[in-house]
Amino acid sequence: MILLADDEPAFQRLTAGWLRSLGHEVTTVGDGDAARQAFAQHGADVVLLDLAMPPHHDPEAGLALIPAFAPAPVVVMTGHADQPLALKAIEAGAWDFLAKPVDPDMLKVVVERALERARLARDLAAAKALEHSAEDMGLVGQSPPMTSLRDMIRRIAPTALPVMVLGPSGTGKELVARAIHAASPRAGRALVPVHCGAVPADLLESELFGHLKGSFTGAHADRPGLVETAAHGTLFLDEIGEMPATMQVKLLRFLADGSYQPVGAREVRRADVRIVAATHRDLAAAVAGGSFREDLYYRLKGVVLRVPALADRPGDIALLARLFLRRASEGPASFVPGALDWLESHGWPGNVRELRSVIECAAALAPKSASGLTIGIADLAFAMGEDREPVPNTATLPPSGQTLQDEVTALERLRITEALDRTGHNHTHTARELGLSRVGLLKKMDRMGLR
Known part of the structure; x- marks a missing residue:
């Protein structure tokens, strides 16, 4: 223009x-x-x-x-x-x-x-914004699914096509929407999110399209809707599958020509808004079952992006864990040897959201030392709410029937190994935690073959 x-x-x-x-x-x-x-x-x-x-x-x-x-x-x-x-x-x-x-x-x-x-300036800004958003918004990962997803975002962001983002809860569908907006020509305008299932059905129309004073009880003043707030920007309809049937009709009209009416208004208004919708539900099945309009489904389904579950890209778990730990800690922080392998062995039903929560919890509760924060397997297990602390295979209790001295030695070995994991094999800190002298700890480690 x-x-x-x-x-x-x-x-x-x-x-x-x-x-x-x-x-x-x-x-x-x-x-x-x-x-x-x-x-x-x-x-x-x-x-x-x-x-x-x-x-x-x-x-x-x-x-x-x-x-x-x-x-x-x-x-x-x-x-x-x-x-x-x-x-x-x-x-x-x-x-x-x-x-x-x-x-x-x-x-x-x-x-x-x-x-x-x-145009060249916009393309450069979009490329930089996408690079920034990939790091800052959680779209990190070198796995093939994430590489493909970022490539698709680069290709569709400059267009005006509606986008449907599909994926399990916790995979970062809103982050994908923000990355699309940040890499688009609309980046200088607002991205406005609305959770279609969190707003009561009788208020959703007013929330989206606004209302006039006196249009219903409690409407004491004119109020613009989110559509108007998102003008020339992006409207993110999260969990679109939860939208009530009555609102689906009105949203379909808006998607057709950009026209809408605030509650209580007679005149038709227009807004230039890009729509990005997301859901964890199977919308095709919802259409077949009659709970979601077929014409609205195809209006929203301009381009479909599928966000992979964390279990489908285990190679990215260590990269994400380090990123979340860096953000959660105020100083030097690291994982003990074996902790990242242990994280990769978990199924992560809560996806990236669960992983981030576990790392933040472990970082907040793990013991801190002068050399920085070290996250051990026990810290991660506690953050995940497991009933028992995981122990390395090299430090297990002996079967019953052995002598008392054998059991005491095995228990001692177990406690030393766990403390070493928590402190990142810092002998001074381990000795202090166990109430031993550093020389005494080293003698025990030599005797047990832990050096």
């Missing part, structure tokens, strides 16, 4: 008409304040700016407007064409400078180059 800011109606009409004939969408304004407001509300790919506009009609004053349109390229147009003014405009952040009267062919070339620059 091109924003044309000029106070001459004839120039506005001719220039906007010429640009529209080339297939461009153009918004026109007549002064600097209106230009700033229009850009703040709707954005623009390119700004064509006349420097001498109301209220000052001073080219120098117009220079101060240029930074307000960042990061869009600004093409300055003025009848006061001289080299010093052009240099000042470039220094203020203008991308190009055109003298009036503007040659139409020159304007065409400059606008096309500016639009191409804006």
Whole structure:
């Protein structure tokens, strides 16, 4: 979209008409304040700016407007064409400078180059945003399913297609929606999430589309809905399979042409919103069973992304565990040898959400030392709520029938091994925890073959 800011109606009409004939969408304004407001509300790919506009009609004053349109390229147009003014405009952040009267062919070339620059800047920003979101939002992993998922996000994010995100609870479906939004041209606008199953059925319409004062008991003032809040951005419909049947009809209408009516309103409003929906349910089965509308299903099913369960990508568990531990600790932190292997052996029915919760709990409760935080297998087992502490295979109690001394030795070996695991094999800290001297601990370890 091109924003044309000029106070001459004839120039506005001719220039906007010429640009529209080339297939461009153009918004026109007549002064600097209106230009700033229009850009703040709707954005623009390119700004064509006349420097001498109301209220000052001073080219120098117009220079101060240029930074307000960042990061869009600004093409300055003025009848006061001289080299010093052009240099000042470039220094203020203008991308190009055109003298009036503007040659139409020159304007065409400059606008096309500016639009191409804006597109390249968006692509670069989207790539950086996706890279950042992959690290910051939990889309980490080198497994084939995660590599494929990130590749699909890169491909669909720049489009306006609706997206359906499928996957078990706890896999990070909202994180996928945020990554799509962050890598899209709508990244500068809001991403608005709504849980379709958490809002009561009789309030969901008002929550989505808003209401007018007096439209129902308790409506003491006009209230915009989430659709309006998400205008030019993304609306994330979490657990769309829980949406009541009456709301499915109204959502279908909105998806068809972007039109909706707030509760109590007669006029039809419109909003440009991208829809990303998510569910852990089998929507195809819900359609077959009659609980979900088939036409809505196909409206939402523009592109389908499937988020893999954590059990389907065990190679990513260690990578995620280290990431969550780094975030949960305030200083140096690590896992004892064997702890990550133990984590990988777990089934993780709660997926990434469960893994993150376990690591955060273990990090909060594990003993801390001067050298940092060390997470042992016992800490992880306790965080997972297991009834017994897991013990290494090398330290098991002997079967009954052996002598008392054998049982005491085996128990001693077990306690030393567990303490070594908790402290990351730090002999000083292990000895302190067991109430031994460091030399005494080392002698016992030598006798038991634990060195």
